[in-house]
Amino acid sequence: MRLMAAILGMDRAVIEKTCLGASKNGIVSPAIYNSPGQIFIAGEKNAEEKAIELAKAAGTRTGQRRETSK
16 A cells, blocks of 8 residues: 655655655655645555654654555
């Protein structure tokens, strides 16, 4: 299953580093750069969940999560 989630209020470079740190759990990466304060990440469920966990630990908020097609 692949998921997508908005990360709110986190710098682009920090999101990229967060995804890299979560990549031990599968594939996850920044997918859509809506604005400096809203970037969507997408990837495999376990890796995306880990990236959200790391982002929340860094003090950011996450928006709704959505399933994506393969």
